Amino acid sequence: MRNHDLTFLKHFSQMIAGLAVLTVVLIIFANWIYWQQPTDPNPAAEAATDARIAPLSGVYAGDTGAAAMAAAAEEARKAAASQVAYGGTLDGSEIYGQLCSTCHNTGAGGAPTLDRAHWDARVAQGIDTLIKHAEEGFQGDAGLMPARGGNPALSDEQVEATVRWMVDNLK
Numbered sequence: 291m292r293n294h295d296l297t298f299l300k301h302f303s304q305m306i307a308g309l310a311v312l313t314v315v316l317i318i319f320a321n322w323i324y325w326q327q328p329t330d331p332n333p334a335a336e337a338a339t340d341a342r343i344a345p346l347s348g349v350y351a352g353d354t355g356a357a358a359m360a361a362a363a364e365e366a367r368k369a370a371a372s373q374v375a376y377g378g379t380l381d382g383s384e385i386y387g388q389l390c391s392t393c394h395n396t397g398a399g400g401a402p403t404l405d406r407a408h409w410d411a412r413v414a415q416g417i418d419t420l421i422k423h424a425e426e427g428f429q430g431d432a433g434l435m436p437a438r439g440g441n442p443a444l445s446d447e448q449v450e451a452t453v454r455w456m457v458d459n460l461k
């Protein structure tokens with residue numbers, strides 16, 4: 291009887307010990323799997339790091355830097371200004387064909403077509419007046435000439451080239 295109890299106790303404690311070892315092995319294994327996974331950075335910790343390494347004040351580039359910035363702004367302004375109508379062409383016939391012809395070929399709204407009968411009196415005012423009227427717009431007896439033919443993107447040089455082309459091409 292006594293021997294049977296001892297045998298049982300021995301086997302039972304061996305089994306408990308074996309299970310305890312298995313538990314530890316599984317815990318280590320689970321931890322190992324966990325650490326294999328990539329972890330997302332903690333946004334709060336990242337923000338704190340950024341705040342710690344931020345410079346105390348902005349960089350002052352000195353007068354040279356300010357001049358460079360002014361030059362860059364000027365460049366940008368020039369680039370924007372060069373975005374003029376019809377690719378900036380100074381070809382009067384091109385601009386006339388794209389814009390002015392809608393009125394001046396048909397006589398729409400009283401626009402003088404390109405024949406001398408319509409233009410002799412106008413040309414007599416002098417080319418400068420014609421250019422000025424085309425740039426600023428002109429209300430005459432015949433009708434309303436809109437400033438720059440209605441396209442404010444046209445430059446002074448483009449309007450002038452077009453008026454000169456019109457006057458040179460009267461029939």
Ligand code: HEC
Binds near residue numbers: 431
């Ligand atoms: C919406 C129609 C219209 C468009 C577009 C138009 N014109 Fe005119 N234009 C007129 C009318 C109308 C007159 C006549 C005004 C008057 O004398 O009563 C006129 C007159 C003129 C005159 C004569 C001004 C004067 O003093 O007698 C010139 C120069 C002229 N246009 C140039 C142009 C040029 C250059 C363009 C294109 C950039 C253009 N026009 C586009 C309607 C137009």
